[in-house]
Every structure is written in structure tokens, then in C-alpha cells.
């Protein structure tokens with residue numbers, strides 16, 4: 001069985017840079033190091049408030065990434081225009097609230113199906129592969145399929161934030177959601193809150209194609225260096241199945 005691919009989210013390289021308004025650490029350099037260490041793709045989240053990744057980062061990374069860019073963004077006209085101008089291989093549509101510390105849940109595709117269909121169609125017509133960041137919930141999976149997205153990314157936040165029986169229940173929901181989504185023909189990614197001690201059970205889910213992992217890799221890089229942090233996560237994914 002093919003090992004799960006690793007998308008490295010470099011948002012928090014930009015968080016560290018923006019903390020002082022200086023020019024380092026440079027996200028372009030981080031992407032190159034991550035790719036050289038085995039990242040299969042680079043994920044960046046251009047938030048409406050630009051708290052970390054900026055428009056300048058998106059432009060430079062679009063020109064320098066050697067693998068592929070997964071641009072995470074809200075379903076707004078501003079972001080759609082940026083995506084069409086940038087032409088990333090992937091766009092992942094995520095929910096966004098200015099006041100949130102990080103992404104708090106999956107996109108509610110089911111309650112905005114017409115809008116979701118339109119945005120998926122517009123980005124697809126521009127040659128971009130669209131993924132919808134959703135909870136592992138049958139109603140949302142059905143809606144993502146109806147919206148015409150070829151990919152979904154299952155939100156692993158609840159799994160990552162819980163333990164014991166509650167975490168096992170969240171894992172079961174992710175396992176069932178991945179199997180159901182794959183039965184509909186969707187390609188299934190997953191991410192949010194994954195780290196070196198909770199990723200293996202998610203990577204072992206046979207229908208998972210790619211995991212997007214960021215905060216934990218950047219955190220480990222503080223002590224081990226980014227290349228080593230990426231290599232260690234790749235080893236977990238390669239040994240998971």
C-alpha cells in the first residue's frame with residue numbers, strides 16, 4: 001500500500017517572522033528545506049488578517065516551490081481572485097473567523113451548498129484542484145461530493161485535542177468518514193493538530209492520501225532543525241501502513 005504523502009504547512013515560520021516585523025525566518029527558505037527533506041507538498045494559509053503568510057509570501061512561493069502548493073483560504077471573492085492569479089496546484093477551502101486562534105472546525109458545505117458549488121466550479125475552471133476542509137461527518141462528505149470537489153481534507157482537530165475513549169471515538173469517525181468519502185470517489189486528505197505522537201493512527205487509515213501537518217513540525221524544528229523535523233515525520237508516515 002502506498003505511504004501517505006506529507007504536505008508541510010509553513011504558516012508558523014511566518015508567525016515567527018511577523019512577531020518582530022523582520023525579514024527572517026524566510027518562508028521561501030523553509031519551503032526549500034522542507035522539500036529537500038522529503039515534503040511532498042507545501043501548504044500555506046493566506047488568512048484574511050494576514051497574521052502569518054502574506055501576499056508577498058504567496059507570490060514568491062508560487063515561483064519557487066518545486067513540489068506543489070496547497071493554498072488554504074476562505075471562500076471569499078478576494079481569495080478566489082488571488083488563487084486564480086497565483087495558480088496553485090491545490091486550493092483547500094477552509095472556514096475562517098478573525099478572532100479564532102486557529103481553525104476551529106470544518107467548513108459547513110452542507111449549509112452553503114450553492115455557494116460551494118459555484119466556488120469549486122470557478123476554481124476548477126481555472127485549472128486548480130479543490131479540496132474542502134470538513135469534519136468527518138456524512139452530511140458534510142455528501143455535500144462536498146455534491147459540490148463537485150475532487151478532494152476533501154478531514155479535520156483531525158477533535159481527535160488531536162482529546163484522549164482516551166473520546167479520542168478513540170474521534171478516530172473511529174475519521175476512519176468511517178474516510179472510507180465513506182473514498183466510496184464516493186473523493187480523494188481524502190486529513191490534517192490539523194497532528195504531531196509526532198498522534199499521527200500514526202491517522203496515517204494508518206487506508207483511504208488517506210495526504211496529511212497536512214504544520215505547527216508540530218515547526219515546533220520540533222526549533223530544537224532539531226526543519227530538515228530533521230520533516231524527515232522524522234516522513235518516517236512516521238512511511239512506517240504507518
Ligand SMILES: CC(=O)[C@@H](O)[C@H](O)COP(=O)(O)O
Pocket residue numbers: 009011012044045047072094101102103133191192193212214
Ligand atoms: C485548516 C487548518 O487546520 C490549518 O491548515 C490552518 O492553517 C490553521 O490555521 P493556522 O495555521 O493559522 O493555525
Ligand SMILES: NCC(=O)COP(=O)(O)O
Pocket residue numbers: 009043153190191192193194212213214215216
Ligand atoms: N490543514 C492542516 C494544516 O495544514 C496544518 O495544520 P496544523 O498541523 O498546523 O495544525
